[in-house]
Amino acid sequence: MPVREAVSEDACEIEFDRARLRIRGNVSPDMLRLLIRELSR
DSSP states (O other): OOSEEEEOSSEEEEEOSSOEEEEESOOOHHHHHHHHHHHTO
């Protein structure tokens, strides 16, 4: 699972043990859950 999540109006940053994912733009909560689940494998 992610180590840390930070969300602002225009970007979402998810930090894992070995990587950091930064997404800009309008991303739905469902899409974020999907990305987290897939990247946590």
